[in-house]
Amino acid sequence: MTVGIVMLVHNALDRAEQVARHWTAGGCRVVIHVDRNVPRKTFRAFSDALSNDPMIKFSKRHRCEWGMWGIVAASQSAAELMLDSFPEVGHVYLASGSCLPLRPVQELIDYLAARPRTDFIESATTADVPWIVGGLDHERFTLRFPFSWKKRRYLFDKYVDLQRRIGVKRKIPASLVPHMGSQWWCLTRQTLSAILQDPERDTYDRYFRKVWIPDESYYQTLVRLYSSNIESRSLTLSKFDFQGKPHIFYDDHLQLLRRSDCFVARKIWPRAERLYQAFLTDQAGAMKKTEPNPGKIDRIFAKAVERRTQGRPGLYMQSRFPKHGAENGITSNPYSMFQGFSELFENFEGWLGKMTGSKVHGHLFAPDQVEYADGHTMNNGALSDSALKRDYNPEAFLTSLIWNTRGERQCFQFGPADNQDINWMIARDPNAQISVITGAWAVPLFKSNRNFADLRKEAALLQRIESKHLEVLRSQFTKARVRIWSMAEFVEAPMEPVQTIIDEIGPAHSRRLTEAPTMVDLEGFGQFLQNLKNQGMHPYLMGDFPVEQGPINMPKPVRKPYLVR
Amino acid sequence: MRIRRKRRIVRSIRKSRELNVVQDHTGRIRPGDILLVSTMRNEQIRLPYFLHYYRELGVDHFLFVDNDSQDGTLDYLAGQPDISVWHTDASYKRSTFGVDWMNWLKRKYAHGHWTLVVDPDEFFIYPFCDTRPIRALTDWLENSAIRSFSAMLLDVYPKGRLDEIPYQPGQNPMEIASWFDSGNYTIKRNPTYGNLWIQGGPRSRVFFADSPKKAPALNKIPLVKWDRKFAYVSSTHTLLPRGLNQVYDDWGGEKASGILLHTKFLDTFTSKAEEELHRGQHYAGSAEYKAYAEQMREQPELWCKWSEKYINWRQLEILGLMSKGNWA
Numbered sequence: 001m002t003v004g005i006v007m008l009v010h011n012a013l014d015r016a017e018q019v020a021r022h023w024t025a026g027g028c029r030v031v032i033h034v035d036r037n038v039p040r041k042t043f044r045a046f047s048d049a050l051s052n053d054p055m056i057k058f059s060k061r062h063r064c065e066w067g068m069w070g071i072v073a074a075s076q077s078a079a080e081l082m083l084d085s086f087p088e089v090g091h092v093y094l095a096s097g098s099c100l101p102l103r104p105v106q107e108l109i110d111y112l113a114a115r116p117r118t119d120f121i122e123s124a125t126t127a128d129v130p131w132i133v134g135g136l137d138h139e140r141f142t143l144r145f146p147f148s149w150k151k152r153r154y155l156f157d158k159y160v161d162l163q164r165r166i167g168v169k170r171k172i173p174a175s176l177v178p179h180m181g182s183q184w185w186c187l188t189r190q191t192l193s194a195i196l197q198d199p200e201r202d203t204y205d206r207y208f209r210k211v212w213i214p215d216e217s218y219y220q221t222l223v224r225l226y227s228s229n230i231e232s233r234s235l236t237l238s239k240f241d242f243q244g245k246p247h248i249f250y251d252d253h254l255q256l257l258r259r260s261d262c263f264v265a266r267k268i269w270p271r272a273e274r275l276y277q278a279f280l281t282d283q284a285g286a287m288k289k290t291e292p293n294p295g296k297i298d299r300i301f302a303k304a305v306e307r308r309t310q311g312r313p314g315l316y317m318q319s320r321f322p323k324h325g326a327e328n329g330i331t332s333n334p335y336s337m338f339q340g341f342s343e344l345f346e347n348f349e350g351w352l353g354k355m356t357g358s359k360v361h362g363h364l365f366a367p368d369q370v371e372y373a374d375g376h377t378m379n380n381g382a383l384s385d386s387a388l389k390r391d392y393n394p395e396a397f398l399t400s401l402i403w404n405t406r407g408e409r410q411c412f413q414f415g416p417a418d419n420q421d422i423n424w425m426i427a428r429d430p431n432a433q434i435s436v437i438t439g440a441w442a443v444p445l446f447k448s449n450r451n452f453a454d455l456r457k458e459a460a461l462l463q464r465i466e467s468k469h470l471e472v473l474r475s476q477f478t479k480a481r482v483r484i485w486s487m488a489e490f491v492e493a494p495m496e497p498v499q500t501i502i503d504e505i506g507p508a509h510s511r512r513l514t515e516a517p518t519m520v521d522l523e524g525f526g527q528f529l530q531n532l533k534n535q536g537m538h539p540y541l542m543g544d545f546p547v548e549q550g551p552i553n554m555p556k557p558v559r560k561p562y563l564v565r
Numbered sequence: 566m567r568i569r570r571k572r573r574i575v576r577s578i579r580k581s582r583e584l585n586v587v588q589d590h591t592g593r594i595r596p597g598d599i600l601l602v603s604t605m606r607n608e609q610i611r612l613p614y615f616l617h618y619y620r621e622l623g624v625d626h627f628l629f630v631d632n633d634s635q636d637g638t639l640d641y642l643a644g645q646p647d648i649s650v651w652h653t654d655a656s657y658k659r660s661t662f663g664v665d666w667m668n669w670l671k672r673k674y675a676h677g678h679w680t681l682v683v684d685p686d687e688f689f690i691y692p693f694c695d696t697r698p699i700r701a702l703t704d705w706l707e708n709s710a711i712r713s714f715s716a717m718l719l720d721v722y723p724k725g726r727l728d729e730i731p732y733q734p735g736q737n738p739m740e741i742a743s744w745f746d747s748g749n750y751t752i753k754r755n756p757t758y759g760n761l762w763i764q765g766g767p768r769s770r771v772f773f774a775d776s777p778k779k780a781p782a783l784n785k786i787p788l789v790k791w792d793r794k795f796a797y798v799s800s801t802h803t804l805l806p807r808g809l810n811q812v813y814d815d816w817g818g819e820k821a822s823g824i825l826l827h828t829k830f831l832d833t834f835t836s837k838a839e840e841e842l843h844r845g846q847h848y849a850g851s852a853e854y855k856a857y858a859e860q861m862r863e864q865p866e867l868w869c870k871w872s873e874k875y876i877n878w879r880q881l882e883i884l885g886l887m888s889k890g891n892w893a
Contacts (some may be wrong), residue, residue, distance in 0.1 A: 050833055241891045248705060252696035269701055308891030311819040315885045316752055318717040318784060320824035321761055321813045328817035381748020384872040391782055392777040393751040403885060404748035 001116070003028050003091035003109050006078040008071065008141035010035035010064060013046045016097035022280050024055040026105020032056065033074040036063040057085055068147045071183070071215040076196060083193055090116060093186040098237065099266040100249075101281055107169040108235075108263045112186070118228045119191050122234045123183030123220040136160070140212035141178045142169050149212070173200075173207055174220050183215040184236035184266070187223065194226040195219065237262035237294075239301040242309050247301050254278055256300065259293040291544065314403055314431075316396065330429040331402040336411040336505055337432060339466075340440025340487065342509035344494075345517040349373070349413070355515075356506040358409035364401070365394065380404035387419075394422045402431070405536035409505060415441050416465035423472045432480035434473060435501050438466060439487040439542030443520060446528040452535070460537050467541060488543030494519065573796035576661075577668035583655035584630065584666055587639060590649045591626070591674050598625035599699055600791075602670055606632040607840075608685040609641050610833065613735040615685050619713065620830035622689070623698035628674060630666045632657050636742065645717045649674075657846040668796050675791040675792055679703040682787050682801050683825060686738070689716060689787065690878050691823035692889040695833060705892055707790065713804065714788040715812035716823035719886060720753035720766045721745045721875060722830040722867035726773075731832045737833075738828035744872040746770065749883045750783070758803045760810035767867040772856040785825055786812055800848075821890030822882050830867060 005023045009016040009032055020030045029511060032050075034043050043061070050056050059078040075094055082092055090113040101108070112118075126137045136143075143163045147155040172178060187195075198204070204222065208214040223230060238261050239247040246267045251274040257265055268275055284299040311320045313329020322328065342348040342362070353360040353373070362371030370385040372378070377385045381404035383397070384390075390397045402410060426432045441462045445455050473482045483506070485497060495516060528544040533539070596601070601624045605612075616627070626647050631638055633654040642650050649740050653666065660666050671680055674771065681699075683689060691702050691714070693719035706714060721742040723730060730741045750765035785801045796805050804810055814820050838857040845851050873884070881887050 243709070245708065247893060248708070250693070250697050250701055252693060269704065271698070271700065304889065304891045304893035307819055307889060308814075309818045311814065311817050311888075312885060315819075317750075317819075317822075317885050317888065318715050318752075318761060318763060319813045319820040319888050319890065320818065321752055321754065322817045323815045326816045378869060378871055380871055382746040382767070382770060382869055383749045384774070387776055388775065389769070389777045395751070397752040400748050400750070495837055 001090040001109075001113050002086075003112055004082040004086055004092045005030045006075060006082055006092055006094050007032045007097055007099075008035075008064070008074055008078070008094070009033065010038060012097060013038070013042065015270045015276065017046065017049055018276060019097070019100065020050060020056055020166065020279060021053065022101065023105060024053055025425055027109060028055070028105060029080045029082065029089055030056045031059050031078045032086075033059045033078040034061055035074075036061040058083055065150065067145075067213045068326070069209045069214055072218045073214070075219075078237055079192055080196055083189060083196070089189060091186055092192050093235070093264075094147045095236065095264055096184075096266055098268050098270065099184075099264045100268045100275060101264050101511055102237070102279055103263055111263070115231075117188060117190075117229045118231050119185070119187045119223055119229065120231050120233060120235050121185035121187060121220060121223050123179040123223060123230060123232050124181055126178055126180055136212060138178070139164075141172055141217070142170070143212075144170060144210040145465065146210060147213040150317055166190055170207075170210070173203055175200075176204070176207075177224060178217060179220040179224055180217045181220045182234040182236065182238060184234050184238060184264075185219055185223075186235050187219070187227075190397070191223060191227045195222045196221075198225075216397065222563060235263045237265040238267070239296070239297065241301070245540070247304070249275060251275055256297055259296055261294050314399060316399055316403075329431070330425060331399055331431045333402055333406055333409070334431045334433065335402055335409065336410065336424060336501070337414050337434045339414045339435065340437030340490075341435070342413045343415070343440040343443045343558075344437055344487070344490070344519060346520055348517050351515070351517040352411060352502075355502055356409065358411050358505060359405065361410065361412040363415060363418050364398075364412040365414060367417060367419065370397075370532040371413075391419055391421070394419055395425050398422055406500055411505070416462040417441070418467065420465060420469060423469050427472050427475070427480050427482075430479045430481075431502070433504060434480050434482045435497070436470070436473065436482070436484045437487050437490045438470065438484060439463075439539060440490075442487075442539060443522070443525070443527065443540060446525050447520070452531070456532060456535050456537050459532055459539060463539060463541055464536075470541075486541065486543030488545050491519070491522065566805060566807060569798070570794070570796050573665075573668060573798060573805065574794075577665045577672065577796065580655075580660050580665035581669040581673075583653045583660065584651040584669070585653065587631070587650040587652045588643060588648065589773040590646055591628070593646065594626050594674060594678070596677070596680075596810075597819060598678060599623060599703060600626050600628060600671075600675050600678050602628045602667050602680060602682045603685060604630040604657075604667060604677070604786075605634065605638065605685045607634045607636045607638070607837075609634065609636045609638040610732065610734050611685045611738070612638065612641055614737055615688075616645075616648075617735075618688055622694070628667075628670050630670070634664070649869050660840070662846075662848060663795050664800060671791050671795075672793045676793040678791055679706075679787055680791040682789075682797070686828045687718070687787075688826040688828065689823060690826060690881065690887070690888070691716070692821060692882065692892055694823075694877060694878055701786075702892075703790070706788075707875065711820075712790050713786050713809040713812055714821070714823065715786050716783070716788065716825045717763055717886065718766075718785050718825045718827045719745050719881070720768055720783075720827045720830065720867075722767055722872075724868040724872070727830055727834055727865055728832040729771060738831055739826065739875060742830055743875045744830050744868055745875060746871075747873040747886065751777075755803070756873075757809050758798065758805070759807045760786070760803050761813055768853075770869075771867055772853075772860050779852060779856075781848075786810065786825075787825060813852070819888040819890055821892045822887045824878070824887045826875070 005028050023030050047058050059081045062070045062074045064074055079092055147159055149156045208218045241247055249268050251272050254274060310328055314332025348361045359373050361373045364370055369387050370390055372385055445459055526547045529539050529545050529549045601619055629650045631650055631652045642648050721743055723742045724744055746766045750763055753762045755762050762782055763784040766778040767821055769777055773780040782802050786804055787801045833842055838854050841847055842851055842854045842858045847854055882889060
């Protein structure tokens with residue numbers, strides 16, 4: 001008993017020749033089908049080169065096109081020739097010209113000899129397969145597909161539409177239940193001959209002729225009628241990308257292929273010299289001493305598909321520039337924006353950095369300069385601190401900053417005096433943690449020693465800007481984690497909100513806060529607000545501050561550990 | 566758009582009269598060969614390594630336009646069987662900075678070929694370029710029905726003054742200029758042509774700090790399966806028909822892309838900048854070169870604390886400057 005290899009070949013004939021000789025050298029029989037699209041001269045040269053090997057035969061040539069019947073017809077003719085001319089063949093293995101045997105041929109022969117009644121063919125009902133690309137699953141069996149998807153896409157699509165509209169439904173032959181699976185199978189002589197010699201074959205062939213991609217369903221369906229023992233998997237390693245095209249193996253996949261548990265791999269790049277070298281000349285050595293680890297191959301190709309379809313969240317680059325709303329991650333990592341904290345607390349930034357271990361910047365969007373942490377003039381990725389450059393594209397500035405510092409949490413201060421152009425982006429970003437003490441911008445005004453008329457004007461402006469920002473933050477489109485307190489509310493009980501924010505930032509930091517940030521002295525602040533009111537400017541964002549000394553429950557010289565709860 | 570494209574093509578045919586063939590080996594171009602097209606002026610010192618690099622990658626034939634070099638470029642190229650050369654002393658500026666000349670060469674010789682258009686100081690990096698020849702890439706692109714491939718220009722520069730280490734002919738310029746900016750780029754979409762407009766990097770950081778809007782464009786689409794109906798519009802930034810500019814995914818996924826390492830900033834740069842300033846043959850009234858010449862007199866160091874040292878394509882892909890897409 002031996003194994004017959006049916007090879008479907010359409011290009012890279014030199015490689016096909018090499019592989020065919022390898023099969024026969026290992027004791028297999030080979031029938032080659034060469035696509036009719038190959039020029040006759042080329043075919044002649046190819047068949048002449050192989051004519052000295054009696055174990056190789058050539059079958060009747062059909063025109064093969066992806067998704068069309070020709071491929072099935074080719075495999076039928078080749079399989080018939082195989083069964084007729086080589087009676088010693090027990091199993092027939094369907095392979096292509098770009099397939100490469102990974103293990104010694106003898107191992108395959110032994111493996112199949114030990115399972116003389118088993119058909120290896122991936123075969124599943126349409127409802128149960130996740131890998132159908134293109135949206136046509138059951139319909140490929142109930143509509144007609146006379147037009148090539150590759151060459152005449154327009155007609156293909158229109159004809160499908162038309163059939164859908166007028167509700168055409170083909171009748172599936174009564175005895176058949178459509179199944180699908182990898183086109184690369186290995187069937188026993190009994191099963192294969194039963195399929196090919198079926199008295200109803202004409203009916204089936206006529207039906208499948210107009211099915212879409214019949215090579216993935218013809219044998220897969222018919223095998224269910226005859227086989228007593230189907231093992232629904234392919235012995236050929238073949239990975240498909242998101243468009244249903246097979247992934248190609250190159251020289252640098254050598255180590256990977258060594259760890260495969262499959263007998264044959266496809267598709268191999270015809271110029272992958274090292275792969276052909278390794279697996280065709282020194283096969284025993286190639287697979288020796290390597291524990292099969294097919295999961296690794298799976299992972300690599302699954303990752304590639306994910307990279308193509310999902311991309312890396314928060315990355316904007318030459319080949320990934322998502323449109324508004326399709327970002328799949330506006331930024332790459334979580335970050336925190338604080339509004340009003342550094343105004344209300346002395347040295348808030350230093351304290352926050354110490355408590356959370358994250359990078360705490362000043363006002364990144366300050367009007368005159370980017371205030372990086374520790375007074376740096378530049379940041380990761382060679383981002384400059386020029387306000388001009390930042391404002392040229394503030395959104396790109398922020399997404400770059402977050403991308404460049406992956407692995408390190410970024411926190412920054414924000415306020416109504418800063419560039420407001422990024423407000424919407426940050427609000428839409430689920431990675432953003434936004435904490436706002438409204439009205440805290442008045443504290444520096446209160447502390448400053450400027451003319452009251454100026455202060456009044458600036459307070460009015462800042463209040464207007466902040467309240468616009470608050471509208472954004474409270475909008476239904478906001479996806480960020482937003483917390484807003486009025487200043488009065490916050491000053492009432494400052495530690496609880498701070499504890500919550502810090503807990504959210506630092507997962508490693510489960511301790512209770514031992515050291516509270518120092519609040520600035522607010523004595524007289526209420527009066528300051530009252531003065532603004534008296535001037536006709538109503539500061540409402542702070543909440544209600546009594547004119548007399550506010551209820552600030554932080555004793556001024558707090559220096560002993562402060563425990564909340 | 567069709568009219569614009571036609572106009573480009575007609576213009577290139579008209580401008581082709583300025584080209585005089587010096588060495589025509591195009592008869593050796595075989596179907597399926599990968600071609601490289603370039604315009605150069607006084608770049609002889611760079612050519613030995615340039616040719617070595619691209620021959621290693623698997624480029625089969627080079628088509629060069631020599632814009633009146635005075636440094637023996639023609640003598641150097643003479644007799645090399647895989648190089649065809651045209652000479653012109655016409656205005657670089659008036660040929661749309663060489664685009665017209667090269668559009669014509671491609672129209673005539675590159676129809677149906679994968680064609681790489683790069684300057685002599687640009688080195689093409691693509692995913693797996695250390696293990697797979699460029700034909701593996703073009704075969705894969707072809708298989709995936711992709712016609713054009715993006716490679717952003719990445720400026721590389723030395724640590725220290727630009728003129729500190731003199732560049733020797735044949736030397737890998739990356740030995741000297743091996744640093745780059747990894748994350749200060751901004752992108753806008755150009756609604757007219759559908760391509761991206763990328764700016765940033767050291768040139769924007771140092772030379773255009775006060776006017777980031779004027780910083781040079783870094784987006785490039787240098788590798789195209791050429792058709793005689795195609796035309797580059799400005800340098801290799803923009804192509805027509807517009808579909809060729811769709812080298813990026815806008816639904817969140819990543820298409821495969823590469824990098825052009827731009828080794829402009831060697832010791833040869835300072836004198837080049839002065840010369841080009843006087844010739845006034847570059848884009849936007851040579852504004853770029855004006856900015857260079859001014860700055861170079863004062864502070865010829867591009868390196869900074871956050872510069873990254875170039876290692877390989879995998880590093881660039883991890884940094885998010887290029888992508889493997891679904892090529893694995």
